[in-house]
Amino acid sequence: MINDTQTNKHQLGALTGASKCQNYYELHFATGETAHFYILADGIFRLLVDPDQNFTEIRTPFIQLAAFTADAFEQSTVRATSDSLIIQAGTYQIIFEQKPFVMSIFDEALHRTRMAQARPLELAANGTSESLVQNKNEYYFGGGLQNGYFSHKGHKIVVARDQITGKGGVILQVPFFWSSAGYGEVRNTKQSGTYDFGKLNPRETTIEHLDRVFDSFYLLGNNPQEMLAKYYTLTGQPMLLPKYMLGLGHIGNFCTTLWQPSQAKERNASKFGSNFYTRTSDTSVVSGRASLNGEENYQFSARAMIDRYRELHLPLSWFIPNYGVNEVSLQAASFFNDYAHNQGVQPGFWHDQSKTLPEQTAFTFTNDADTAADLEQLQRQANKHPFTSSSGGFMGQQKHTALLFGGVGGNWENIATQVAGLIGANLSGQPLAGAAVDGAEGGGNAQIYVRDFQWKSFTPLLFNLDDQGNFSKTPFAYNRRITEINQAYLQLRTRLTSYLYTLNAHAKAGEPIIRPLFLAFPDEQTNYSEQFSSEFMLGDNLLIAPITNGREDENGNARKDNLYLPDQSTMWIDLFTGQKYAGGRVYNNLTYPVWHLPVFVRGGSIFDFGKRDYVFYPQGERETVTYSDNESDDNSIHYETKISSKLDENKLTITIDPAKGDLPGAETMQETKLSILCDSYPHQIAVKVNDREIPLQACGTADAFEHAREGIFYNSSYGLPEFSQYQELNQKALQIKLDSHDITTNKIEITIHNFTYSQQVLVHEVTSGLLPTPKLPAVDSNKITAHSFELAWTRPSRVQIEINHLLYEGISGTSFTCHELTPNTRYIIRIRYVSGNRVSEWSELFGVITKPAAADYAIEQITATSNFTSNPQHPLSYLTDLKLASEWQTEEAATPDHPLELTFTFEQVEKLSRIVFVPRNLDHSGDPTEVSIAISEDGINYTPYAFAQKQAQEDADSTSQENYTAYSDQLQWKADSKNKVVGLRDVQAKAVRLTVYQSSGPIVAAREIFFYRAKK
Structure with a gap:
């Protein structure tokens, strides 16, 4: 002991x-x-x-x-x-x-x-x-x-x-x-x-x-x-969302938001009618006030916002008009609720105090997760399908509450951050989680907004959180092109409603909705790591790989590297273009125009687009079970339908079993439609209902098939019609329509001979002795960083590179930069030449070790004290928590007569290399502009530190954001977005004191201050 x-x-x-x-x-x-x-x-x-x-x-x-x-x-x-x-x-x-x-x-x-x-x-x-x-x-x-x-x-x-x-x-x-x-x-x-x-x-x-x-x-x-x-x-099992929550939502503040006139050239201007306005907190310039029902200016009202979404073909499903405001007229809110219901929009209500809801409130939203269960009980008194949502929470809330959160928009990093976060929420037992498109604050970048809207269309909850910052967050806040792309993705999401609803139902049995790759492919060790954490599976069928940076080619298309499609025995199909990819490879140098999100259908997938409209991507043997109900509180009518597909060489068999469940009162006589992706017309098709063969007429045109009660149509222009303006629809599909049958008693079997669907995609390369074996690539040690290194070879050629047993594809020329790597990790590499479907022998194996990350040298467990009071929502602990997402703020400004003193004490005496001060993110009101630094070796006595020379950049991880300057006793900093780097080479310190004599605004603020120890 x-x-x-x-x-x-x-x-x-x-x-x-x-x-x-x-x-x-x-x-x-x-x-x-x-x-x-x-x-x-x-x-x-x-x-x-x-x-x-x-x-x-x-x-x-x-x-x-x-x-x-x-x-x-x-x-x-x-x-x-x-x-x-x-x-x-x-x-x-x-x-x-x-x-x-x-x-x-x-x-x-x-x-x-x-x-x-x-x-x-x-x-x-x-x-x-x-x-x-x-x-x-x-x-x-x-x-x-x-x-x-x-x-x-x-x-x-x-x-x-x-x-x-x-x-x-x-x-x-x-x-x-x-x-x-x-x-x-x-x-x-x-x-x-x-x-x-x-x-x-x-x-x-x-x-x-x-x-x-x-x-x-x-x-x-x-x-x-x-x-x-x-x-x-x-x-407790996760709750089942009401279906309206799977549609587009809007959260805003139509109670206290103020507007002032503006001009189109202002980046944060919003257009109302033919005029432009920006939000303001200055009552002296106000020309319009938000309201629920147009009590002030109708164009700034919540009702007008519903109208605007509808007129722009972006129909809302749900709406919260009073975000962040408790003091709301219940009568006005009830009037708004009535209008929303008449427009097919479910109204919600935000509060963290009130125990009384406006009439016809469909659901609630709170920042206080502790009250969510109480809110659910409150709704049960008047709502058959109660629903609550919260911006934070605890274990167990999945049984009555969904998680909705905002954050700061307008930056690429948040996309990858939120993908991994939502995967983690699902693996922690909360599958009903969603993040606001482009965050709640920040924003203003159309490319980031549209890319964020795209991938979030494939998450359980799609919504905007508006009126919290300077930029509007609506899907029509930018130009017509961006608006139309958002329209197309919303229409696609509507197609996927039944798929999302089935995933929600299956989540009760422990199946996440947003999944890491290892759930579908558990035998690949890399899927368990963070290497491809910005990709996810939506259910078992769709792989989504969001665009996570602003890299573009000469035509303005997004460039995508490190796109991993798992499992060498799986064929992957681009959802939009139908292009086929072999699995088990990391694809590079892919390009995607702004309308095109990398979304891949797993070979063998079966989709239910609602009302028994099934789509098949045949490969091997697969089955799925779809879920339907009457959306009541007790789901008194609910049933499941098992659908299976088996492709054995050139014979495809599809089976749709009778629906099973509690069906009294359900509509059991339903039509069935199938779209089966294929390469060519298979000619031999047999359709049976309960072993009785059904003769089907072949339709010559899409119009004839659309109007036929039953029939077969070979569609050589199949695709997603929402995206027809961006590309030619040229996928091929065999489509079958069956007249109404009793779905509870009839089993449908379809057998198709001479069927092919891109089996050649999985044919592996042939090793050819005509291609020379590459020599070992050169690696420039000066270009090795914590997250990347460059390989160079002598012969201009298309090559494949194997890195830690993963095959990297799509590489040509004489060099390639491997990036998004793990710091301080050894990578075993070999390379081979490629010509058509022929490949050379592999080169010898060699290794590269990435450098340690700068964060590995950042000092943890720092005790910080201040002579100023910190904002309770932005405490002093945020300044040294090593998280760039947090922000510390004081409640007063620093002046020469009343300077701010920040003291940072380490657990032990440290040998330092530098300090990095990271300014706030949203604006630069509160940036320190005049500071000094003092050093203490004992934590008691402090000596001012003089800066006599320019500090050299110390490692390759430092970026141009770090502004190195020659300093004296006092440091003059600009109020800008650049990190302020203070060189302290070989300085021994138990504590450091930073004194701020002047700041750029009425407070002092920062995202972080890093103290880096010297490298050993």
């Missing part, structure tokens, strides 16, 4: 006794503690260590203990050996070693240990710590919406809500993680935690919470779906 008398920490002592009680096992320890161990169900266990001996079983509202019976516990058995206590629960052995006390779980079915503690639990007056054995190829997920991350191996995450919506922020706090080894833990606590998944020690995972009671549920599952399903058994 290890004791720490200074911090009152100690390890749980040796196991001294155990007994089987009424519904738990009681364990006794040499250090005086007692624990309860529960067997709740097959693969769900609980260990509760309460130093106060209270043993309150229901400690938080998150866990549904009523869902469990005593059966699993009663069937469990226990036996003791010379050195351990073993509880047998089904096929699991829970092994408690006595000296020291550590727990492990052995799975007899798999003949391996699922999880094991590395050392005894550590208990303290204000927290607990559990250390777990970490395996080399074990990956970790969960922790809530950790914006920017979903795979946590080698990282430390904080499980605490911080309201930061950018990279590193945690707006959904979920004390639940799970491992690819097949186990997970749910910590039953409201307190914050820190989870170290091998950053400090790659052989251990350490789970800490600021809760003196250790209360952990252990979940065992054979795959991610089982893990999430058991998490839902504990905390």
Whole structure:
């Protein structure tokens, strides 16, 4: 046993006794503690260590203990050996070693240990710590919406809500993680935690919470779906969204927003009628005021906004008109609700205080997730399908609340950040999550807006959050071209409503909606890492690879590198063009015009476009189950339809089984339409309904097929009609239409012979002796950074490069820059020439190691103090949290007579290299403009630091954003977007004091200050 008398920490002592009680096992320890161990169900266990001996079983509202019976516990058995206590629960052995006390779980079915503690639990007056054995190829997920991350191996995450919506922020706090080894833990606590998944020690995972009671549920599952399903058994299944929430939404403030006249040339001007206006807070220049119903100026009203969306062919499905405003006339809100309903728009209501809703309110939105459950109950009084949403939350809210958040728009990084964040939310048990298009603040970049709108059209919730900054966030805020592209993607999303609704229904069984690649392709190790974290699967059929930067070719088309399509046995089809790609490759130098989002259909996919309109992309053998209901509170009418497709050589068989479920009152006589992608007309087609062959007439034209009750049509101009203005529709599809049949009793079977659909795409290259074997490429050591390196070869040619066993395609010329790499990582590389379908022999293998990231040298755990009061929403801790998404602000300005003093104290004396001051993001009101720096080696006495020479750029990771300048005792900084870099080569310091004598606005603000230690 290890004791720490200074911090009152100690390890749980040796196991001294155990007994089987009424519904738990009681364990006794040499250090005086007692624990309860529960067997709740097959693969769900609980260990509760309460130093106060209270043993309150229901400690938080998150866990549904009523869902469990005593059966699993009663069937469990226990036996003791010379050195351990073993509880047998089904096929699991829970092994408690006595000296020291550590727990492990052995799975007899798999003949391996699922999880094991590395050392005894550590208990303290204000927290607990559990250390777990970490395996080399074990990956970790969960922790809530950790914006920017979903795979946590080698990282430390904080499980605490911080309201930061950018990279590193945690707006959904979920004390639940799970491992690819097949186990997970749910910590039953409201307190914050820190989870170290091998950053400090790659052989251990350490789970800490600021809760003196250790209360952990252990979940065992054979795959991610089982893990999430058991998490839902504990905390509740995800709710089923009302279908209107799958449409386009608008959130705005039509209560206090003010408008002033402007001109078209202003980037943030919005057009109303023939005039332009901008938002303002200056009441002296106001010419228009927002309102719900046009009480002031109709054009600025919420009603007018609904009209504007409709007139521009971007019909809204839902609308929240009072975001951020509690004081709203319930009568006015009720009048607006009536108008919205008449326009086919479901009205919502934002509040964090009121317990009274306007009449006809369809749903609510709150910033206070704690009230979401209360709001749901409030709605149940008048709404058959109650729905609540929140901008933040905790574990368990998936059963009654969706997560909607905003953030700062207008930057490319947020796209990749939010993709990874939404994947992480799904893997943490909250599949109903969405981010506002182009954020809530910032913005003004049309290219970023349209690219953001595109990929978010493939997420569960699509909405704009307006009136929070200077730029409008509507999909028609830019030019006609951008508006039309947004129209097309909204129409496509409408086609996918049934697909999204089915994914929502299947989420109840543990299937995420937005998925990492490893869920569909679990055998590829790279899919578990962060390497391709800006790609995701929507369900099992669609792979979306958003445009995440502004790189363009000479024609203004977006350039896309590092696009990975998994699995060499899978064919991928571009959803828009129909172009086929072989899987198992990383594609580079792809170009996409502004209308074209990289979206790929997985070979074998089956889609339901609603009303039994099915689309097939045949490959191999696949099946899907679609879900439909009447959208009532209890889903009293709901049914599922199983559809399967099997392509065996040139024979395609499609089967649509009878619908199953609770169907009384449902419309059971329905038509069926199939669109089957193919290469050519197959000629031999047989259609049977309940084994009775149906003769179908071939239609010669699309119009004839459209008006026929039944028939077959070979469509050589198939495609998405929404995008016909951007490209010729030239895909080929065999289309079949069947007259109404009873979907509950009729089985449809379709057999097609002589069927082909691009099987040649998966034909592999042929090694040719006519192509020379490449020599080893040259690597310029000066061009190796933390995230990239350049390869160069002598012969101008098309080449393939294999990097860490991944094949990189689409490379030609004499050089290629590999980017988006992991810092401080060794890459094993080889190269071969390509000519048509012929390839050369591979070159010899060689290696390149990327440099450590600059963040690896940033000092953590800095204590910051200030003589100014900080804004409570932007605390001083944000200045040193190493997150560029957060922002610190004071509540007053710095002046020469009243300077700001910031003192930064390190845990130990550090040898520094530089300081990097990162200014705020939205504007530059509050940037320090006149500062000085003092150094202390003991944390008590400070010496002013003089800057006598220009500091050289120290590493390749430094960018042009860092403005190096020659300094003296006082530093003059410009109020601009450039990072301010202060060279401190070889300076020894225990603390640094930064004094700000002048700032550019009424406050002082910054995103971050980094202190970098010298490189070893």
